[in-house]
Amino acid sequence: MINKERLTNKFISYVKIDTQSDPHSDSTPSTEKQWNLANKLVDELKAIGLQDVSIDENAYVMATLPANVPHDVPVIGFVSHFDTTPDFSGTNVNPQIIENYDGKDIILNKEKNIILSPDYFEDLEQYKGQTLITTDGTTLLGADDKAGITEIIMAMEYLVDNPEIPHGKIRICFTPDEEIGKGAHKFDVEKFGAKWAYTMDGSQIGELEYENFNAAQAIVRVEGKSVHPGYAKDKMVNSMYIAQDFINSLPRLETPEHTEGRQGFFHLSNIKGDVEETVMEYIIRDHDKTHFEARKQMMQDLVSDICSQYGRNCISIEIKDQYFNMREKVEPVMHIVDLAEKAMEEVDVKPIIKPIRGGTDGAQLSFMGLPCPNIFAGGHNFHGKYEYVPVESMQKATEVIIKLAELTAKKYE
Structure with a gap:
């Protein structure tokens, strides 16, 4: 359903733009280079036909996909961040594409003898036969969270091109500085205007999380x-x-x-x-x-x-x-988790509901009045040279977004 080549090319175009954030900076975004991708995303959102595309003085990008149904549907949102962690270099990212992965060791960098091995990273075994995007061993990849951005934009584009799929009003937001814990600090929840949202910022396929540290x-x-x-x-x-x-x-x-x-x-x-x-x-x-x-x-x-x-x-x-743990804010509206679980099942993804051993913008947003569970974006081994993402996982995440939009519209018919 989702064009694999187009998705791959879009993702690679994002990860090649250095957006590393800086925990020692007092500005927002914390690094000037984050503006490069933020402005590119604004242009792309306008090009695919979204409305109310905006970027504020802190580089928060927002846009709207208008409803295409006559009945009232709660406004839902999808959120991802475009910065990458300061823990490892995000400069000169040179992705490698591994077609039809054979289940064996992947040489990331022959000169430096850097190997991505299923003997150590056991999750690799479940992706045999799929297409993997890896690093070249000298930088991180940036699937955290440029995979999420790719999936949201691909899903919005698909919904624009396929108006027969019913959906309510959808809001999207791309944020800076999530990796330094500031991604939600200047998020304008009132302007966003969604009843609830989902961060596309989880790891392996199937992850669905509504509690965190x-x-x-x-x-x-x-x-x-x-x-x-x-x-x-x-x-x-x-x-x-x-x-x-x-x-x-x-x-x-x-x-x-x-x-x-x-x-x-x-x-x-x-x-x-x-x-x-x-x-x-x-x-x-x-x-x-x-x-x-x-x-x-x-x-x-x-x-x-x-x-x-x-x-x-x-x-x-x-x-x-x-x-704080967003569970206390999400449990009173558990139907938003149920919808995500059903969306995964309907696109043949087995939900893996588990607590996040970390943080997410969704935690802070939940306490700001925007309940915001977290859905998989597909990547593995974030924040380092062994990071990789299966293209098929990104395709499925995109399908989950589309199905969530459809199920929400149908639930409120």
């Missing part, structure tokens, strides 16, 4: 005292040793590499220090709100204990909440 960031600062080591007895205080005490006092198995499913964790994401000062950056995650609050309290109590042990205010902590 509660999330916080913690900055831990340790103050030491630097003295000449030859005369340091009873005078020097090495901040790195105190930091080590803090790290070792947290539950060692409650870290990302030892947890799964709904299990929360503490993650030391960065540390920089010397004798005089050490600064640690943590992220705190848990699906359960009570456990989430307990994790934050545990870190605060640990800081107090260490200060008492050393007899001085040698360590401090600053904790900031980032986002």
Whole structure:
């Protein structure tokens, strides 16, 4: 149904545009280069015939597909982000197309001996015989979330070209800076005007998610005292040793590499220090709100204990909440999840309903008054050189969007 070559070419045209965001920037978008893709998307939306196409001063792109049915249908929306993570290079992306994947190792970069292997990435096995788009081993791919953008635009184009498919008014939005946790910060929910929406930002085919981590960031600062080591007895205080005490006092198995499913964790994401000062950056995650609050309290109590042990205010902590579990906002309107599940089933996709071990714009949007579950975009191994996406998964995601539009219109006949 969805033209494979056209979809592939569109996706590749997007990933070749560097849109890496910057967590240290105060502007929106956080990098000027995000405007390059944002403006391109505006032109494409106009070209396919959407209405009310706009881009605001922060690079949020919105557009409308008008209803083609006479009865009232709730306005629904679809959302994706165009920035890529600052965790890995998104410059000079050079995608490789693997036709009729044979189920064996894929050499991403012969010179650097970078191999995408099903022995390590077991999900590859389910895509034997399909067309994969991979990196060349030197950058990420950008399927997170340029696959989602591709799918939304392809679906809107299909609905425009096939007016016999009934649908209500559909709103779409493409956002900057999702990868640095700011994708929804300047999202104008009132202007968007949808009753509910879906982010096309999940991973493997079939994923349907309406719960995510509660999330916080913690900055831990340790103050030491630097003295000449030859005369340091009873005078020097090495901040790195105190930091080590803090790290070792947290539950060692409650870290990302030892947890799964709904299990929360503490993650030391960065540390920089010397004798005089050490600064640690943590992220705190848990699906359960009570456990989430307990994790934050545990870190605060640990800081107090260490200060008492050393007899001085040698360590401090600053904790900031980032986002919360959207489940509490989606459960009262579970029919929007049911519609997505039915849409998947009707296009022969088996729904995989599971919690997100991460965040999504949909979480923040849900708390801003726009309930927003997350649907698969098809990619795997996001944020690194082993990222890939099966073209057939993107085709199916596009079909899900089209079917969702149709089912919503029929539900309210």
